[in-house]
Amino acid sequence: MFQxxxxxxxxxxxxxxxxxxxxxxxxxxxxEEDPLVQEKLQSTIFP
Structure with a gap:
């Protein structure tokens, strides 16, 4: 779980x-705690 x-x-x-x-x-x-990685991950999970 990724929560x-x-x-x-x-x-x-x-x-x-x-x-x-x-x-x-x-x-x-x-x-990695990179803001760009976080943004891409969230846009993929929550379109």
């Missing part, structure tokens, strides 16, 4: 890079 990242406050499920361990996801790889 709380990049100023997204809705429940959004995306395929994101992460680190997996024997018991599942250990850590989610954070996306």
């Amino acid at each position: 709380g990242c990049c100023n997204i406050n809705s429940e959004v499920f995306l395929s994101l890079p992460c680190i997996l361990g024997t018991s599942g996801v250990i850590e989610m790889v954070r996306l």
Whole structure:
């Protein structure tokens, strides 16, 4: 779930890079906090 990242406050499920361990996801790889990346992501999710 991507809620709380990049100023997204809705429940959004995306395929994101992460680190997996024997018991599942250990850590989610954070996306760059670039304003242009955030703007593109939000315009794609909320057209």
